[in-house]
Amino acid sequence: MVEILCPHCDEEIGLDNDAIGEFSCPHCDEDFTWGGVSGDDTSTDIYNSKSFWIGFGSPNLFIILAWGSAILIHEYKIRFNFLGIFDSGHAIGLLHIVSFLSWISILIYGIRSKNKAMWKGSLVGLAAAPAFLVLGIVWYAVATDWSMARTI
Known part of the structure; x- marks a missing residue:
């Protein structure tokens, strides 16, 4: 009671x-x-900031990993080849694909479970992704001392 x-x-x-x-x-x-139901039979859940940061941060973590691993691969000249399918040059692209798929998964899960904070966090993260991408490219260029004026 x-x-x-x-x-x-x-x-x-x-x-x-x-x-x-x-x-x-x-x-x-x-x-x-x-008990969680409003007059029009929609959920009245409290906005959970933890779910927002899960929806926002998890996919962006893969982008940060992609650019961080790209700097490590370049700096230490790490080369690997996995079963002849993936080599070290594919790490950035694969982590960006994983990031996009995790956005879609979190968005669908948030909508299906009626977790407004999670799907809003996922949408904000998707909107912020171009900024993270540009920052990653700039960070990579600065960290590896890369410039457009290089000659072969």
Whole structure:
């Protein structure tokens, strides 16, 4: 049993722990909703900032990994070949593809689970991706002392 206050008259009302839906106050006879459902049957979940940062940060982490690994591969001249399919030059592209797929996955999961914070974080991350891409290219160019004036 949980005790809540009526949103209309501020009197205490006793409800079951798993009570969800529309109820009538015994004191003022006004209707109110309780347990995550609003009047139009949509979710009234509290905006969860942790879910926002999961939706925003997880895909961008792959972009940061892509450019960080590109700098390491260039600086230490790391070369690898995995089963003749992927070599070290493909690391940046593969991590960007993984980033895009994780955006899509988090967006779909957030929409299906009605987690507004997660899918909004995913959309903000998708909108911020071009900025991260440009910053990554600039960071790579500065870190590897790369310039357009190089001659062969």
